[in-house]
Amino acid sequence: MKKYDLHIHSHFxxxxxxxxxxxxxxxKKRKLNGIAITDHNTIKGGLEAKKLNKDKNFEVIIGAEIKTKAGEIIGYYLKREIKEREPLKVIKEIHKQGGIAVIAHPFGHGIIRKCAKVDLKELKNLDGVEVHNSRNTFHWENFYALVAARKYKLAETGGSDAHFYYEIGKGYTLFKGSLKKAIRNKTTKGDGRIAPLPWARGMSMLRKIGVKYLFHKR
Ligand SMILES: [Zn+2]
Ligand SMILES: [Zn+2]
Structure with missing residues (x-):
């Protein structure tokens, strides 16, 4: 069984x-077999990580988390930047590149937001749903995503959505063989832990309002 964290943000x-x-x-220290770098609207972090990775037993997937009006859509196995922002066109462009399209945290993010911005059945050709995101504040946000994935027969993925090093590996996807095939065959599982209530999100907020100088420089 392989374990990948499919949602990590770099300084890009x-x-x-x-x-x-x-x-x-x-x-690698946390015993992951692979990761996806999924920066906001760019593949630059993924490109850099893939170039740096010399370990044949560790896979780096180039991804990007694209903001659309239907929520955030993650493209995996990308080759070029995604220029589109219309949800259906984003999915189409991801597929054109041979990639995989997964909706990130459809029911989470935000302390009390409780519903998805879109009915997942409107997102035609979506490959998967992120059923575990470690930055969701409540377990039911992940649970609803899992229910939606099963209802619409979509693949299930998991990731930490790490913005700080301590978060890497808190969320993960388990599968056998190649990830692309496992997602297509819907045999992946998303699991992990969530941050103790809004701790991670609070850290992000603090950082935003100017304490980033307490953390290491870019
Ligand atoms: Zn997100
Ligand atoms: Zn994210």
């Missing part, structure tokens, strides 16, 4: 300071 996201080289080191 304005909300994270993490360096790809250190992300790789920590991910």
């Amino acid at each position: 996201s304005s909300c994270s300071n993490m360096r790809p080289s250190k992300i790789l080191r920590i991910a």
